[in-house]
Amino acid sequence: MSVLIEDSPRNLAAWIVEAVSQSTAQGCVITPWATPKVGKSYRRSAGDMAAMVRDKGGEVWFDAITHALQMGGVGDFRYYDEYDLWAGSRGDLSTAAHRTDHVRLVFEQQDALQATHLAPTILLHHGETQTSLHALELATEAVKQDPVCWLSIAGTSPFWSSGDALDAHIGALAQLDPAGWFITVARPLSSLPVQAPLEETFGLCRTIRALSEYAPVHVSHGDLAGLPGIAAGAFSLGTGWDQRQRVCSYPSFAARVNSGDGGGGWYERPTFDGLCGSLKKAEAQLLDSADPARTATLGGLPAPGPREAYTAHTATLTNLVDQLLAANDYQGRFVTLRDRYVAALTEWPAVSRLTSCELGGAEWVAPLAAGLDLYGAAEGW
Incomplete structure (x- = not known):
């Protein structure tokens, strides 16, 4: 799996x-x-x-x-x-x-x-x-x-x-x-x-x-x-x-307030591999307009549409998981994700400045990184 x-x-x-x-x-x-x-x-x-x-x-x-x-x-x-x-x-x-x-x-x-x-x-x-x-x-x-x-x-x-x-x-x-x-x-x-x-x-x-x-x-x-x-x-x-x-x-x-199956609007926020997080559509488009090279480096924008956003998200998530699974042992997995989090936290300030995004590295990455570091310390890494 x-x-x-x-x-x-x-x-x-x-x-x-x-x-x-x-x-x-x-x-x-x-x-x-x-x-x-x-x-x-x-x-x-x-x-x-x-x-x-x-x-x-x-x-x-x-x-x-x-x-x-x-x-x-x-x-x-x-x-x-x-x-x-x-x-x-x-x-x-x-x-x-x-x-x-x-x-x-x-x-x-x-x-x-x-x-x-x-x-x-x-x-x-x-x-x-x-x-x-x-x-x-x-x-x-x-x-x-x-x-x-x-x-x-x-x-x-x-x-x-x-x-x-x-x-x-x-x-x-x-x-x-x-x-x-x-x-x-x-x-x-x-x-x-x-x-x-x-x-x-x-x-x-x-x-x-x-x-x-x-x-x-x-x-x-x-x-x-x-x-x-x-x-x-x-x-x-x-x-x-x-x-x-x-x-x-x-x-x-919870009990549904209507009979529809949609469950609300589509979740179309593009996910960026290099950020370990997502941006709103408008924020992602602004980033691409302001710094297309950075956007491409972080993973690029999916084509418009909910199916395209989901397909890109799943591919990004699979890539991140596979990178961790490729490590030889528990310590290797820990180091790989820690390094990914460090890199993402390095990128988020520039992305936040360019897009004025509501949510950044402090919300998407920092809490998870802190818990991961606590786990690594307990393992002696």
Whole structure:
């Protein structure tokens, strides 16, 4: 794996297939929150989407994203309730029988799509609570049903920042020895760049460093903020054309105020390899007009249009991930990303001066770089 396209309410399976065909994505992650089980006149079914991606040699995953049920404001069940994922009430994991049934039904849905078994999990806010114990029990049940399944870990920023408590929870999960891991940071906002405290990035990196020694790790909805996870040992991250594919946020699962599938306007901000970040369209055009040589050096402008912006973003992200994966060891990955961040922070002041952009290196790069440096220092690098 390198980059997986996360699911979105926008019916654009052809864009995923194109990315797989062009080797800028390895496959897709389907969820019951964004794709119906039964096809609509305006929306392909999960089965149809899976078949399209498999036909091009892409990987197909089905993530139940059970952890969204613990998010404040959750309410978009228009597709979710088409899936038979609960023997009892939706979201009830209070008993061993309910946990057994939920895992079994999620695995059955994955079997129907010919997808790898990926266990559901519970959203966590701290590493040592009754809820974290329930998450461990759910993971234990999943491994009992399939010893080579993948496990999920989903937490908010306080969870990933919880230090020794985080380590204790991860240590207990690691004893289950699954075939792989999906790691998710859940956020209260969908905005980009994400607000990631250095303690969060540090905890995420330490966790991935430990888990990746024994099994592959995917950073779900990671996008550019997931690059430190790749540096710490992960092998892939999630992205897409919508913000909800680049950030796992509470608003993505909230009750919809209208019946449309668009989810708001297109996210067309060009991403620049040399900045490890994006500019607004007008800012990017101003940069290209003022300093075309710099623009080209930083990665260049995509052609106008949402599809073109997404295609260029995916290619840029894949290039960044592949550079990190090319390093020989953990320290090499760390050094490669640290150097990329240093170079980006060197470029941002000139870009900000030329474009008067609202967001710059202080928002896109500096917080992630600080967390990465903390991780490197802990590793003795």
